Amino acid sequence: MDITTAYESEELIDAEQVAAFLLENPNFFTQFPHLVEKLSIPHAHKGSISLVELQSEQLRKKVRVLSHKLNQLITIAKQNEAIYRIYADLNLRILKCTNMDDLKFILEEVIQENLQLASVTLKPFKGAHALPEIQQRLLIEKRFKRHRFFFGRLSEHERKLLFNDQEANSVALLLIGDLGELGILAIGSKDAGHFNPDMDTLLITQLQQFLGILLPKLLTY
Structure with a gap:
């Protein structure tokens, strides 16, 4: 709709039509800049302010929000870099x-x-300090049905078996070896939500691979 044509033909224009027209014609105020100075917008804290002030x-506000998000991303990136290092x-050690x-x-x-x-x-799983074979089977059947790693929480019996009296409210369990035949690396966190099924596995599975290379050289059968 041409707003000037509508005005000349004395048609009644409601607020929704004006809003629709302005959305379809975002450059309208560049054609009529003098209107911007005459418009005032109600503001909750400052009374009436101009359209330019409101836009500014x-x-x-958008710049502050974007700046905050950027700082968050930078902080996360630095943390990830530190963890990667x-x-x-x-792995080298x-x-x-x-x-x-x-x-x-x-x-x-x-x-x-x-x-x-x-x-x-x-x-x-083998050697003088091996986990008992029946316990190996039970852990593998329960915690490693689909993957060679598990992230989450353990039963009290499983915690005692793997960690003794150490704190482990959430855990990462890694089967070592191409077939999971060498052993289990168990890592525990005080935070019950730290290790969870949705977490990224790249770095911890790289550690799993390095241990798979090293353990056959260290274990005595």
Whole structure:
């Protein structure tokens, strides 16, 4: 609809038609800039303000929101970079291990101190300190039906079996070996929601792969 034609023909124009016209013609006020100065917009805190002032205020609000979101993204990116560097360093360090004691020490140092998680334990499936075979089967059947990893919560019995008295309100369990035949790496968090099925698995499964390369060299059958 041409608003001037409607005006000349003395048709009645309601507010919705005016709004629709302005939406369809966003450049209307560039053609009639003198109208902008005469318009006033009710404001909850400042009384009546001009359209230009209102647009400027709305733009400033959008800029503040975008700036806040950008700062959040930058903070997350820095945190992710720091975590990536910790895992990259851990993977290199474990490949240099020559015995199980060294491996367990490095895992505890990095995961508990650098990543600030509550607990970590490595349970081999063979050797002098192997997890009993019946417990191996029960864990695998219950927690590893579809994947070689599990993120979530354990029963009290499972927590005791893997972590003894260490705190583990949510856990990451990783089966080690191409067929999961070498053992389980168990990592626990104080936060019951820290490890969950929707979390990203890239870095932790890379650790799983590195352990799969190293463990056959350290385990005595």
